[in-house]
Amino acid sequence: MTDATLIDGNAFSAGLRDRIRAQVHTLRETRRITPGLAVVLVGEDPASQVYVRSKHKRTVETGMESFVHTLPADTPEDELLTLIAGLNRDPQVHGILVQLPLPRHIDAQKVIEAIDPAKDVDGFHPVNVGRLAAGGEALVPCTPYGSLLLLKDRLGDLSGLEAVVIGRSNIVGKPMAQLLLQENCTVTIAHSRTRDLPAVVRRADIVVAAVGKPEMVRGDWLKPGCTVIDVGINRVAKPAPEEGTRLVGDVAFAEAVTVAGAITPVPGGVGPMTIACLLRNTLVACARQNRLPLDAI
Numbered sequence: 001m002t003d004a005t006l007i008d009g010n011a012f013s014a015g016l017r018d019r020i021r022a023q024v025h026t027l028r029e030t031r032r033i034t035p036g037l038a039v040v041l042v043g044e045d046p047a048s049q050v051y052v053r054s055k056h057k058r059t060v061e062t063g064m065e066s067f068v069h070t071l072p073a074d075t076p077e078d079e080l081l082t083l084i085a086g087l088n089r090d091p092q093v094h095g096i097l098v099q100l101p102l103p104r105h106i107d108a109q110k111v112i113e114a115i116d117p118a119k120d121v122d123g124f125h126p127v128n129v130g131r132l133a134a135g136g137e138a139l140v141p142c143t144p145y146g147s148l149l150l151l152k153d154r155l156g157d158l159s160g161l162e163a164v165v166i167g168r169s170n171i172v173g174k175p176m177a178q179l180l181l182q183e184n185c186t187v188t189i190a191h192s193r194t195r196d197l198p199a200v201v202r203r204a205d206i207v208v209a210a211v212g213k214p215e216m217v218r219g220d221w222l223k224p225g226c227t228v229i230d231v232g233i234n235r236v237a238k239p240a241p242e243e244g245t246r247l248v249g250d251v252a253f254a255e256a257v258t259v260a261g262a263i264t265p266v267p268g269g270v271g272p273m274t275i276a277c278l279l280r281n282t283l284v285a286c287a288r289q290n291r292l293p294l295d296a297i
């Protein structure tokens, strides 16, 4: 059998960013409005620093304003909440993202709930979680939304397909399952207590792996021809004698590529889609805050 088609998240996200840039340009020319994204980073986690830098770069490239707030690791919770209250009131800021994870002394849920739901471009506020579940005008979490765009581009109508989401976090697994349900998939959510995970995964036409365990999903768990979305971002040591680290997903790619019909690589799959969808959410939030219609993006 021939190898799986690679789902190119770099290429797809570049196209999405182009469409966003065009709309940002139109907003500025016709309404004198520039969408603005505020990103808050607390502490010096190196991975978080890399993500925040790349979000800033992409935001500016798209013609939006980027406001990055870097706070020391020992910032009191109160101070962070005060900063968020200021961003909520700032008319130049249409989207607010607080980079996770936060230091242990800060209650992440409290911080998320302090963000104005209209500016919650991560889609983590309970109002947006509720709207997604009930089918309202939600801001949808970026990683699941980006994953869904890749699936629809590849498969078209998803109605009736068997989807297995591995992982039930609030930021990936649960919203991913909601989106697939909205698309009329038959959805199974698997997690660390799931019995016989390989047998559950073998039913799936669509597998979304969001576990955080390097290469956990094996090739022989997959139904031949299925579509695999690998959300995992795991930094592991390169095989000896090489030095340094490399990124791998939650799926054993070399095995899976011989069984699946299509698969996202890591890197270059879901990761770049997450950032493009963050920009999309910022544009959508800006348009809604200004009561402006938006072409479909």
Ligand SMILES: NC(=O)C1=CN([C@@H]2O[C@H](COP(=O)(O)OP(=O)(O)OC[C@H]3O[C@@H](n4cnc5c(N)ncnc54)[C@H](OP(=O)(O)O)[C@@H]3O)[C@@H](O)[C@H]2O)C=CC1
Pocket (backbone or CB within 6 Å): 143, 166, 167, 168, 169, 170, 171, 172, 173, 190, 191, 192, 193, 194, 197, 210, 211, 212, 213, 231, 232, 233, 234, 270, 271, 272, 274
């Ligand atoms: N590409 C991107 O843009 C993004 C990538 N990520 C990556 O996605 C991965 C998942 O992230 P996130 O959802 O935040 O992770 P969490 O750690 O919050 O959740 C992991 C989930 O996996 C489940 N799990 C753990 N071990 C197993 C197992 N052996 N079998 C089945 N399920 C298991 C857990 O189950 P239980 O609930 O029972 O503990 C949990 O629901 C990580 O690698 C992360 O780096 C995350 C965000 C964005």
Ligand SMILES: Nc1nc(=O)c2c([nH]1)NC[C@@H]1CN(c3ccc(C(=O)N[C@@H](CCC(=O)O)C(=O)O)cc3)C=[N+]21
Pocket (backbone or CB within 6 Å): 050, 051, 054, 097, 098, 099, 100, 101, 122, 142, 143, 233, 247, 266, 267, 268, 269, 270, 271, 272, 274, 275
């Ligand atoms: N409030 C909040 N919102 C988030 O959306 C959020 C967060 N916190 N905390 C951390 C996770 C992780 N995340 C990624 C974004 C981009 C890539 C990405 O661009 N990855 C590239 C490669 C990156 C590299 O080389 O290190 C790729 O997969 O091709 C990955 C992961 C967003 N997250």
